[in-house]
Amino acid sequence: MFSAELRLRNTDVPPANHVIPDEFCGVCVATSRDPVCDAYVIEKLKVLGVSHVRMDYSYDSPGQHASRLLGALIDEGFKVMLHLVQPLPEAMQMREAAVQRRWQQFVANTLDTWGQQVEIIEVGSTINRRRWAGYCLKGFLACWRTAYVEASKRGLRISGPNISDFEPLYTIALLDLLKDMGQVPQFYTDNLFVERVTQPEVYDHRIFGALLAPVVRYNLVRKARQLEKISSKRGVEGMLCSYVSWTLPRIKRFLPEATAKQADYLTRYLVLAAASGAFKRVYWGALVSCREGLIDEARKSASHDEIVTYYSEISGNNAGYRIRPAFHALQAFQKLIPGSTYQGSLCRAKGLEVHEFTNATHRTHVVWSMNGLVADFVDIYPEHLLPRATWLSRDGVALDEVPSLATESPVYLRWPISQEVTVRANPTLIPGISICTSVKGHYYHYRDDTWHGIILAANRHDADKLFAELHPERIVERERHASLRDSRNSIWTVQDPRDPGANLVVKQPVRLSWNKKLTEPFKPSKAHRSWNGACELLRRGIPSPQPVAYFERTTGTDLIRNWYVCELEKSKLSARHFFEEYASGVPDAFGVSMTKFLQQLCVFILDMHRRGVFFRDLSGGNVLVRKGEGETVSFTLIDTARAHFYPQQLTLGKRLSDLSRLLYKLHWGGRMLFLQQYFADIDRKLGIVHKLPFLIYEIKTGWKRSRRKKKIVPSTT
Known part of the structure; x- marks a missing residue:
């Protein structure tokens, strides 16, 4: 880890003055068994303005819908990176001679049929994830050797090895092996995900831990530049990001507006990837997918198959497909950024991004903050420049007024190239302010x-x-x-x-x-x-x-x-009113049985704790209750000043601290009913030790009340 090629200075900052390739953006595609879907995919690619696609092709593809789409894409002039995928059971047995012969025959037949018509062949599929791809090291080397020889015979360009995420030591070792074999790929491919650290800009805490993350500063830009240096040193022509996305279920763990946030992350990722200067191209995956696509295929439940490894087909009828905001975000980026010159990052303030791109006619700035944070545009630019800019949203839509604040949703500011644009010295965020971009207004x-x-x-x-x-x-x-x-x-x-x-x-x-x-x-x-x-x-x-x-x-x-x-929240009922009624022996407080009420309250509190909210003042009076039909209720939290927020689920200690306040007015029988459901839902066993916070809170609250009573009792002496 301390070799010279891993010790790079200031590589977390994008280098200035380099051209973004015209063909920087690509998209991963697949089709369904219905031929109508081919035309739909091609139409949407044209709307995006993307001419480069990546397509998976495996043993079951010849003569089937994958071949049909591949032919249609070539006929329409799209440049295809054809990703050859070995089935998982075969990859797991790649050291066997019979399996190697089947792979050699598949590669030879595929290259004879399509090799001269596609742009690049890719071999390897998340090879550092054996559970997904199936390869051991010797098995993959046998796979690569066969494909490289067959591609070389036909004068075709080959890319690989399709490593997933940022693993520089693995990359160095594998590329050195391929170099020793005399079989280095023309293009190095990596699925450079950052969704596990949530936001594209943050320093990755998984490499050296949370404390050292701000010191070693491994963000997306540094990762990309380091991988590009590693690969170019070994004779690789360029680096391609072969698949990147944010899955909606991962976003939804903490943020409900997952599709809007996916679009924010797409723009932010692509701007930083382009600014890094490390990638020849980034393929966004996938065009159509329930979990992560630019278009929702409208399945009732998302598949758990890792389509990053093999994106074989899409399902459903394209009449029911729904375009997501990320589609429009990619369309806007593709229209505004590729082909321009990156002039540099204009802001070094933590949490605020300002990037400048220029072409023959326009000067374009892309501005955003990290999640929940804001900056005043007057603190970024001299005021006279703001009305002179054309303002476009993340999705490329003209804004009807000059916004006051830069938020987590990127905006494009465009001036004529003749307009000189400067930013203020040391622009910063508004200290300590949080906002929610999902509300209207x-x-x-x-x-x-x-x-x-x-x-x-x-x-x-x-x-x-x-x-x-x-x-x-x-x-x-x-x-x-x-x-x-x-x-x-x-x-x-x-x-x-x-x-x-x-x-x-x-x-x-x-x-x-x-x-x-x-x-x-x-x-x-x-x-x-x-x-x-x-x-x-x-x-x-x-x-x-x-x-x-x-x-x-x-x-x-x-x-x-x-x-x-x-x-004003119109409901006048709170959880305290229900607790007091149940504690007094009323079986159906305000028309809701205790069992039904506590079940719904438990679901609400569990969701809050899973989203990293430690409310700290969760008394029954601060949980307002609105009656719905029958015995249904909904909840709203007030008195929010003491709340703390975390990027992960709460620890059990913080959960119990909240619950001891919440259930104070509820009798012990009701508390046990609530806690049994709560602990069952978090897959924990309720024990005596978990009841101690409730006893301690009762004693502390009783002592405080007795002190207040003593203060107001007049002296009798």
Whole structure:
């Protein structure tokens, strides 16, 4: 790992001044048994503007639908990388002579039929994943030797070995073996996935651990540049990413808007891959697939077959196929970026990306932040440049107004090439702000010498109206329709400036205990934390009243004068009301039996914990309940300022901390019913030790209440 070729300086930053190939984008394709599907695939490729495709071809392909599509693609002028795939049982026995003869015959027949009509032959299929591909090392070398000899006889170009993910030591060892054999591929192929680290920009914690990840800085750009250096040193002409995607089930583990996020990741990945200068081409996979395709084949359940290894066919009737946002994102990238010159990364701030590309007519910037973070465009560019740009969404759609904030969904800014464009010195994110891009509306950043905050509104006109009426200098003067709470926090409703028939909820801290006065100055304001908590809950698919605005002093030193505003949740019932009814012996509180209520609540809390949400203030009163038909209920979380969020499921200790607060008002019989279901769903056995947090919380809460009672009892002496 410490050899010279692995010690590269500043390789996590893309190199400037290189041309992105015109043919940078490709797509992996397959067809169904229905010939109509061939025309559908070809039509969608033309809509994308992509002329290069990768297609899998195996023992069952000759004379079948795969051959039919291959012929149609060639007739339409598409350039095909034909991926020869050995069936898994055969690959597992590749050291046997009979298996080798069958492979040699398949390769020879395929190359005789198609070799002169395709662009490249690819051999190897996720060979470092034996469970998927079936090869041992000697078996793969026998496979490669045969294919290389047959391709060389016919003067064909061969690529491989199709390694999956980033494994530099494996790559070095294997390419050295192929070099010793005199059989180095013309193109090195790698499926350079980054979906296991979630976002394309992050440093990979799986290589040296989370603590060292920011030190060694292995991000997508560094991985690509290192693999390109390794392969070029061994005489390879270029590197191709033969398959990359984000599967929707993986995204859905934490984020519900999986198709939109897949499109964000596609654009972000392709921009960084192009900027790295390491790839001749990136093939996005797959065109049509339930789990990861640009187009959903509309199967009722996703197949668990690893189509990265063998993308054999698609199912269903193309009349039911649904185009996903990622399709439009790839179409926009293909139209705007290939063929241009990459001028460099214009921002080194962590979490903010600004990349510049130029061609003969335009200067294009691609701007985005990492998930949940935001930057004000005024902090990135001089203000006079913003209205001069043409603004396009991630999907290439012209925006109807200049956005206020850069978010996790990339945007394209285009100026005429004659326009000089500069960015401000050291552009940064707005510190500590989270947003949720899946809610309807746009975010606007407002600030002056005294106040700053964020507003969520349908458009700039509504945002200005909200700012005028909810400004900190005016909000305390507005008529209070109803006071909902007045203790540590003052909570009241005001009329919604956009809709006279609707109300908004305003929350302001009014009293701080002595210990809070010591700790709060080192935290964001309570309004700031409430905003972040609500946005992050919504981003992870957990219901909370939609945030509208928050304001705080620019200095951040005033612990009381800050306001959080959200929409009013109309439900007046909370889980506490149900718990108190059940504890008093009522079998059907508000028309819902205890068993049905606790079952639905358990599913809700499990989902929250699986998405990495540690609420920390999960009292029954903070879980609002809305009645549906029959005994169905739904839940909404309020009072979000204390919530913490993690990129993985919660530990059991954090889960029990939440549950001990939640179930405090419920009698022990009800608690046990809830916990039995909860523990069964996480495949754990409920033991005595798991009941201790509930006993400790009861004792602590009882002691606090007794102290408060003593303080208000007058002295009798």
